[in-house]
Amino acid sequence: xxxxxxxxxxxxxxxxxxxxxxxxxxxxxxxxxxxxxxxxxxxxxxxxxxxxxxxxxxxxxxxxxxxxxxxxxxxxxxxxxxxxxxxxxxxxxxxxxxxxxxxxxxxxxxxxxxxxxxxxxxx
Numbered sequence: 001x002x003x004x005x006x007x008x009x010x011x012x013x014x015x016x017x018x019x020x021x022x023x024x025x026x027x028x029x030x031x032x033x034x035x036x037x038x039x040x041x042x043x044x045x046x047x048x049x050x051x052x053x054x055x056x057x058x059x060x061x062x063x064x065x066x067x068x069x070x071x072x073x074x075x076x077x078x079x080x081x082x083x084x085x086x087x088x089x090x091x092x093x094x095x096x097x098x099x100x101x102x103x104x105x106x107x108x109x110x111x112x113x114x115x116x117x118x119x120x121x122x123x
Contacts, residue, residue: 038108041078041119042070047099049090056122078107081118088112 042050050073068075081087088094094112101110101117110117 035121036080037082038077038079039119039122040068040070040075041107042073043076043098043102044073045099047095047097047102074102074105076102076105076107079109079116079118080121081116085116085118087118087120088115 039054040052042052044050050070052068052070052075054068094117097110097112098107098117101107101112107117
């Protein structure tokens with residue numbers, strides 16, 4: 001009877017561990033698909049990009065980001081460019097468009113000159 005109880009307990013622990021591993025990283029609202037479809041950038045008041053610090057797994061295959069922070073500027077959600085897309089060229093017109101579009105805290109779905117505002121995938 002002790003063996004059955006021990007096996008049942010181990011099975012419960014295994015299921016709990018699998019559930020915890022599956023939900024790992026669901027904090028901070030980040031995209032956890034692999035490869036991710038969105039990330040965060042830090043925007044200057046002008047709309048220019050500032051350095052962002054993201055915690056990422058130590059794997060070159062796993063491109064998820066757990067959490068990003070901005071030492072300076074406003075943290076803003078942005079789409080990662082899909083296949084065949086490239087980020088818009090950094091210039092004053094983009095800065096102005098990005099500054100205006102980011103007033104709601106996100107650049108997701110926003111366009112610049114008919115193309116989506118996105119960033120290149122990290123890699």
